Amino acid sequence: MISRSVVLLLAQCAFLLCPLRAQMTIRLVGTGGPELTPERAGIATLIQTPAVSLLFDAGRGVLDGLYKSRVRPQDVTRVFLTHLHNDHIEGLPTLWITPWFLLGRQTKLEIWGPPGTSAMIEGMRRMYAHDLKNRPNPVLKREYLDITVHEIALRSSPAIAYDVSGVKVTAFPVEHADGDPALGYRVDGSGRSVVLTGDTTYRDNIAALAKGVDVIISNVVAGTSEIEKSGAIDAIMAKLMRPEQAAALFHAAEPRMAVFSHVVKKHLPGSQGDQVILNRVRSAGYNGPLVMGLDRMTILVGASIEVLEPSDLATLPDFDWPDATF
Ligand SMILES: [Zn+2]
Numbered sequence: 070m071i072s073r074s075v076v077l078l079l080a081q082c083a084f085l086l087c088p089l090r091a092q093m094t095i096r097l098v099g100t101g102g103p104e105l106t107p108e109r110a111g112i113a114t115l116i117q118t119p120a121v122s123l124l125f126d127a128g129r130g131v132l133d134g135l136y137k138s139r140v141r142p143q144d145v146t147r148v149f150l151t152h153l154h155n156d157h158i159e160g161l162p163t164l165w166i167t168p169w170f171l172l173g174r175q176t177k178l179e180i181w182g183p184p185g186t187s188a189m190i191e192g193m194r195r196m197y198a199h200d201l202k203n204r205p206n207p208v209l210k211r212e213y214l215d216i217t218v219h220e221i222a223l224r225s226s227p228a229i230a231y232d233v234s235g236v237k238v239t240a241f242p243v244e245h246a247d248g249d250p251a252l253g254y255r256v257d258g259s260g261r262s263v264v265l266t267g268d269t270t271y272r273d274n275i276a277a278l279a280k281g282v283d284v285i286i287s288n289v290v291a292g293t294s295e296i297e298k299s300g301a302i303d304a305i306m307a308k309l310m311r312p313e314q315a316a317a318l319f320h321a322a323e324p325r326m327a328v329f330s331h332v333v334k335k336h337l338p339g340s341q342g343d344q345v346i347l348n349r350v351r352s353a354g355y356n357g358p359l360v361m362g363l364d365r366m367t368i369l370v371g372a373s374i375e376v377l378e379p380s381d382l383a384t385l386p387d388f389d390w391p392d393a394t395f
Pocket residue numbers: 152154245248268
């Protein structure tokens with residue numbers, strides 16, 4: 070007789086959660102910028118190898134996004150921040166506390182980020198001082214709310230930020246104006262590689278670091294031609310990646326797959342707006358594999374690269390939540 074856990078595993082494989090086909094799985098948990106849209110939650114990207122799950126940025130809605138992606142939030146305990154703009158960290162408090170008391174997480178968080186991350190985390194501890202003081206009990210231990218912070222101070226060269234169990238994360242400096250110091254990350258593991266640009270305009274060092282990787286995940290910004298010509302969004306355009314700059318990056322780096330996430334659009338709503346961005350990349354001369362990221366899209370990276378569209382939530386089996394301990 071097949072055990073219940075095997076049945077569950079098979080069911081999960083059928084619902085996209087099985088990494089057996091991939092050496093690396095990329096989950097676009099949230100693909101938006103700071104603006105409110107009905108289409109996209111805040112930026113958050115989960116990269117999974119058989120050894121580890123690493124989250125990059127924790128934007129608005131990250132906990133809901135993990136849940137909707139049917140990833141156990143209590144298993145997401147290693148977080149890499151690209152910079153400290155609020156749209157990259159505003160989901161962090163909920164990811165920190167809720168899986169602890171609701172789902173019984175028994176592991177402290179470990180967070181990597183630019184200089185300033187320790188002070189931000191200290192502020193978060195102060196904001197949630199009531200919970201820290203009053204909520205722990207013999208089951209929900211205070212130590213599981215501890216956070217280890219690793220600040221990554223870079224000058225111009227990249228540096229290895231994490232190297233455990235065959236998975237290596239390299240941080241590199243990027244250029245994001247009032248978001249600096251800002252980082253991009255390259256992840257190598259299981260023979261596969263991904264570069265996340267983070268929020269940045271085009272820089273040659275990104276193309277060099279991303280040369281020949283399996284996947285580049287790039288931010289992108291665009292407005293209608295009228296609004297771009299008006300100069301009204303010049304400051305925003307200057308600190309992010311225009312479609313034409315993304316085309317140059319992809320052309321130089323030649324990834325097996327290029328993906329947009331942290332999609333910032335002005336007056337370009339919905340999938341038609343997304344298509345305008347893709348068209349501009351093509352017009353700028355990049356003809357390689359290119360995907361517009363959507364919330365809950367999954368990318369399986371192995372001998373081939375499979376992009377799985379977000380599934381209909383109504384068809385996904387819900388979690389079997391543990392008994393409440395709070
Ligand atoms: Zn930013």
